[in-house]
Amino acid sequence: MREFLFADDLAKIIVKLLAKTDLPDWLNIGSDDEYTIRELAEMVKNVVGFAGDIILDSTKPDGTPRKKMDNTSLKNIVDVEYTEFTKGLELAYKDFLRRYTK
Secondary structure, eight states: OEEOOOHHHHHHHHHHHHTOSSOOSOOOOOOSOEEOHHHHHHHHHHHHTOOSOOOOOTTSOOOSOOOOOOOHHHHHHSOOOOOOHHHHHHHHHHHHHHHHOO
16 A cells, blocks of 8 residues: 655645744654555556556565555644645646647
């Protein structure tokens, strides 16, 4: 499982935190939404319109163990709104197309 955060959401949260004083030494800013690599691949496939198959190699290691974080402290300090993950993928892909395709 992996947690993802839309970069614009991070920027908005940082701006809100900069207006505060007496913050803790660290805060988890993660969204709490977790996805498997297969779920991520399926979402990316749908956003970019890829029609092929997704093939995962189950003989490879599973990767880093899950590292679920708690963002309760952040939510107690500032109001946070996270972009829905698929919407963030769509926005990022549109930005990529705008910048890098002619």
